[in-house]
Amino acid sequence: MSEFQVTASVQTRARLIEAAREVFAQYGFQGATVREICRRAGANVAAVNYHFGSKDGLLGEALNFSGLKALQTDNLTADHCPEKRLRLFLQDFMLMLLDEKSASRQCRIMARELADPTPALDKIVSEAIAPLHEFLGRLVCEIVGDKMSAAEQLRCVFSILGQCSFYYHSEPVLQRLHPELRYDTGEIGAIAAHIADFSLAAMSQLARRTA
Amino acid sequence: MSEFQVTASVQTRARLIEAAREVFAQYGFQGATVREICRRAGANVAAVNYHFGSKDGLLGEALNFSGLKALQTDNLTADHCPEKRLRLFLQDFMLMLLDEKSASRQCRIMARELADPTPALDKIVSEAIAPLHEFLGRLVCEIVGDKMSAAEQLRCVFSILGQCSFYYHSEPVLQRLHPELRYDTGEIGAIAAHIADFSLAAMSQLARRTA
Amino acid sequence: MSEFQVTASVQTRARLIEAAREVFAQYGFQGATVREICRRAGANVAAVNYHFGSKDGLLGEALNFSGLKALQTDNLTADHCPEKRLRLFLQDFMLMLLDEKSASRQCRIMARELADPTPALDKIVSEAIAPLHEFLGRLVCEIVGDKMSAAEQLRCVFSILGQCSFYYHSEPVLQRLHPELRYDTGEIGAIAAHIADFSLAAMSQLARRTA
Amino acid sequence: MSEFQVTASVQTRARLIEAAREVFAQYGFQGATVREICRRAGANVAAVNYHFGSKDGLLGEALNFSGLKALQTDNLTADHCPEKRLRLFLQDFMLMLLDEKSASRQCRIMARELADPTPALDKIVSEAIAPLHEFLGRLVCEIVGDKMSAAEQLRCVFSILGQCSFYYHSEPVLQRLHPELRYDTGEIGAIAAHIADFSLAAMSQLARRTA
DNA sequence: AATGAATGAGCCTTCATTCAT
DNA sequence: GATGAATGAAGGCTCATTCAT
Numbered sequence: 001m002s003e004f005q006v007t008a009s010v011q012t013r014a015r016l017i018e019a020a021r022e023v024f025a026q027y028g029f030q031g032a033t034v035r036e037i038c039r040r041a042g043a044n045v046a047a048v049n050y051h052f053g054s055k056d057g058l059l060g061e062a063l064n065f066s067g068l069k070a071l072q073t074d075n076l077t078a079d080h081c082p083e084k085r086l087r088l089f090l091q092d093f094m095l096m097l098l099d100e101k102s103a104s105r106q107c108r109i110m111a112r113e114l115a116d117p118t119p120a121l122d123k124i125v126s127e128a129i130a131p132l133h134e135f136l137g138r139l140v141c142e143i144v145g146d147k148m149s150a151a152e153q154l155r156c157v158f159s160i161l162g163q164c165s166f167y168y169h170s171e172p173v174l175q176r177l178h179p180e181l182r183y184d185t186g187e188i189g190a191i192a193a194h195i196a197d198f199s200l201a202a203m204s205q206l207a208r209r210t211a
Numbered sequence: 212m213s214e215f216q217v218t219a220s221v222q223t224r225a226r227l228i229e230a231a232r233e234v235f236a237q238y239g240f241q242g243a244t245v246r247e248i249c250r251r252a253g254a255n256v257a258a259v260n261y262h263f264g265s266k267d268g269l270l271g272e273a274l275n276f277s278g279l280k281a282l283q284t285d286n287l288t289a290d291h292c293p294e295k296r297l298r299l300f301l302q303d304f305m306l307m308l309l310d311e312k313s314a315s316r317q318c319r320i321m322a323r324e325l326a327d328p329t330p331a332l333d334k335i336v337s338e339a340i341a342p343l344h345e346f347l348g349r350l351v352c353e354i355v356g357d358k359m360s361a362a363e364q365l366r367c368v369f370s371i372l373g374q375c376s377f378y379y380h381s382e383p384v385l386q387r388l389h390p391e392l393r394y395d396t397g398e399i400g401a402i403a404a405h406i407a408d409f410s411l412a413a414m415s416q417l418a419r420r421t422a
Numbered sequence: 423m424s425e426f427q428v429t430a431s432v433q434t435r436a437r438l439i440e441a442a443r444e445v446f447a448q449y450g451f452q453g454a455t456v457r458e459i460c461r462r463a464g465a466n467v468a469a470v471n472y473h474f475g476s477k478d479g480l481l482g483e484a485l486n487f488s489g490l491k492a493l494q495t496d497n498l499t500a501d502h503c504p505e506k507r508l509r510l511f512l513q514d515f516m517l518m519l520l521d522e523k524s525a526s527r528q529c530r531i532m533a534r535e536l537a538d539p540t541p542a543l544d545k546i547v548s549e550a551i552a553p554l555h556e557f558l559g560r561l562v563c564e565i566v567g568d569k570m571s572a573a574e575q576l577r578c579v580f581s582i583l584g585q586c587s588f589y590y591h592s593e594p595v596l597q598r599l600h601p602e603l604r605y606d607t608g609e610i611g612a613i614a615a616h617i618a619d620f621s622l623a624a625m626s627q628l629a630r631r632t633a
Numbered sequence: 634m635s636e637f638q639v640t641a642s643v644q645t646r647a648r649l650i651e652a653a654r655e656v657f658a659q660y661g662f663q664g665a666t667v668r669e670i671c672r673r674a675g676a677n678v679a680a681v682n683y684h685f686g687s688k689d690g691l692l693g694e695a696l697n698f699s700g701l702k703a704l705q706t707d708n709l710t711a712d713h714c715p716e717k718r719l720r721l722f723l724q725d726f727m728l729m730l731l732d733e734k735s736a737s738r739q740c741r742i743m744a745r746e747l748a749d750p751t752p753a754l755d756k757i758v759s760e761a762i763a764p765l766h767e768f769l770g771r772l773v774c775e776i777v778g779d780k781m782s783a784a785e786q787l788r789c790v791f792s793i794l795g796q797c798s799f800y801y802h803s804e805p806v807l808q809r810l811h812p813e814l815r816y817d818t819g820e821i822g823a824i825a826a827h828i829a830d831f832s833l834a835a836m837s838q839l840a841r842r843t844a
Numbered sequence: 845a846a847t848g849a850a851t852g853a854g855c856c857t858t859c860a861t862t863c864a865t
Numbered sequence: 866g867a868t869g870a871a872t873g874a875a876g877g878c879t880c881a882t883t884c885a886t
Binding site for chain 3: 858861863
Binding site for chain 5: 244245246256257259260265266
């Protein structure tokens with residue numbers, strides 16, 4: 001094979017993955033069709049099976065969590081108190097979750113996996129969600145110190161994540177209940193600030209109470 | 212028409228609805244097949260269209276929010292302070308949401324609608340979710356009084372609902388991360404108590420801060 | 423069975439036949455559905471099979487040629503020259519064929535049978551079309567006398583019938599080509615007059631030529 | 634794509650169109666099934682949708698009026714008087730209409746469309762019937778000149794077309810009434826000659842009368 | 845290596861008919 | 866006698882996948 005062809009093949013693969021992310025995010029795994037993905041990628045109908053073996057295989061490749069990982073490593077290297085770091089992380093995380101940019105697509109695919117798990121969920125959990133839980137767990141631990149049991153700390157992590165994902169999952173509902181709501185940069189910042197306020201207030205109060 | 216046939220028809224309808232709830236909850240609206248529903252209901256493939264006109268029509272009938280409504284009316288008639296009533300509601304609500312009983316199936320269907328909205332979502336929003344948001348909105352208002360803006364109160368409602376739905380949406384993830392976790396009555400009670408503690412602590416702190 | 427019920431049964435039968443004529447005329451035999459016929463007749467879905475054995479059986483009963491027969495017997499008793507009687511017959515016949523009245527429905531069903539014959543066509547031919555051909559055959563014979571061979575006379579009958587049925591069969595086409603065309607009483611009269619003029623002119627000329 | 638495959642695809646398409654013409658002509662658009670068409674074409678059930686998008690799309694492709702158009706252009710280039718050209722056209726036209734060759738199938742499909750119009754009728758009218766009416770309109774105009782009003786000329790066209798289509802539409806009836814009738818070349822020629830004689834006689838007489 | 849053609853299982857739905865009362 | 870419920874065969878169509886080059 002000539003080098004030109006190698007490059008063409010690689011580009012086709014890349015376009016397929018990009019198109020798959022769009023279509024999976026928009027229609028879900030079941031609702032997405034191989035034809036539509038190939039159409040958007042400008043590739044042949046058979047390309048998906050050729051490059052990835054199956055629709056399932058493509059889903060596996062389409063998942064990519066580098067953005068989410070970068071968020072965490074950046075946050076860890078910042079020189080702030082844990083409360084401030086939680087605030088900053090929530091700002092970045094909600095922006096990634098709610099902003100109408102490409103980064104949001106993986107989140108959307110992940111969210112769909114929760115409602116309708118496929119074998120790809122295992123990969124998502126081990127590569128993206130487990131590290132995220134651990135990251136937040138350490139942050140909460142730093143904030144509440146030893147004033148809370150491990151089980152309570154875990155539930156605080158869940159409370160924070162629950163608040164975050166709510167705005168993502170409930171978007172179609174919120175659009176109907178509050179049509180004026182728009183996830184623009186300002187609104188997302190306000191949401192993140194509220195989650196930080198709410199959670200930090202709760203944790204400080206609960207930590208004090210236990211003590 | 213004989214009384215026997217009326218009964219038979221009603222029973223067939225009921226079996227179809229029950230089967231539909233199972234299958235919709237398990238596979239989602241798209242993934243569910245009329246054949247599987249009819250098979251489980253012991254009815255003919257054509258039964259769904261005969262009784263409900265279409266798969267969509269069956270979905271509409273399969274959705275029933277009487278349990279959720281009862282929760283709210285019961286709570287409103289209770290003679291307690293608003294904080295206590297929030298606690299009690301969360302206990303009932305999380306039990307309905309997480310307990311492995313039939314009531315949970317409507318929730319599962321609703322949850323799937325969020326990830327992949329169908330025309331039925333409008334019905335769900337107007338009949339179930341909107342009243343629930345209003346109910347919690349009034350409760351929060353009673354708790355924080357005039358010490359918080361309406362927008363902040365609304366975000367508190369979202370924070371509460373987000374925490375609740377997290378345990379529901381993330382079940383498959385949590386099963387993988389914490390295989391020892393079981394949603395038995397005791398665990399559900401502890402979760403509900405945590406959400407109440409966390410939220411009440413946050414609200415009291417935020418209300419005080421504003422004041 | 424009480425006399426009341428007998429009457430009810432007879433009425434249901436009659437309503438079914440009337441509804442069947444409407445629906446067969448509108449949608450054709452294949453396109454017509456038993457459900458729609460029963461709905462219009464205000465009868466049960468099973469009524470057609472109960473009263474007529476099958477959809478085919480209903481078609482047989484729905485066909486009725488009394489109007490067409492009356493036309494011919496009326497014409498035969500009129501005291502006019504054959505040319506005049508042809509004119510009068512064409513006026514009546516085209517009115518029956520084209521006027522938007524109930525009488526037209528049997529014609530429409532018959533016309534559909536020609537394009538898509540069912541077993542009912544045999545009945546139609548023997549009871550309606552054959553007598554009509556014979557009637558016109560005698561009329562043509564009276565007009566051209568012995569100046570034309572039997573084969574030529576037969577073709578003249580065909581030429582007359584062809585002109586008549588054209589306006590019926592081609593209605594959807596003519597509506598598209600000449601949207602201003604309306605089959606009102608005046609237009610139908612003009613059409614019938616033209617067919618009479620055209621055919622009598624042709625026959626007189628051909629008869630003279632042969633002689 | 635290899636040349637072999639291109640050829641294979643074209644052949645499959647062609648076989649499908651040919652089979653569709655057979656089946657549509659035999660059973661009508663509604664009565665025809667995609668399965669039967671594919672069976673006759675030796676193709677898969679999905680082939681129709683793959684190649685033509687839908688059953689409707691296939692009908693559109695199955696209609697082809699090149700034969701009819703050729704008839705008219707050939708006739709226009711002939712160097713004869715208009716009466717002679719009408720005679721010649723009727724010979725060709727009736728042969729196309731009645732001869733048991735493939736060309737007849739499009740006519741049969743067209744005839745069915747008249748009794749049970751589908752969206753394809755628009756295409757038929759604009760591409761085949763309208764030009765045919767115009768062609769005959771010009772011929773009639775040449776024959777009767779200015780001795781007849783435009784409305785009368787139009788009715789003469791209808792009288793000619795009515796006679797022609799009668800032999801086509803009424804074939805199942807004529808088979809029952811005159812079982813000895815066969816549309817062989819000789820008979821078709823005699824029919825065409827009769828229509829020409831009848832129509833020219835009528836027109837000359839009517840034109841003279843008006844003058 | 846990569847593609848257009850073709851596949852067949854499966855989808856929802858429609859329908860004339862039969863069943864049990 | 867007459868009906869509402871139920872049937873099952875068949876309809877057009879969609880889809881991920883495989884085939885042949």
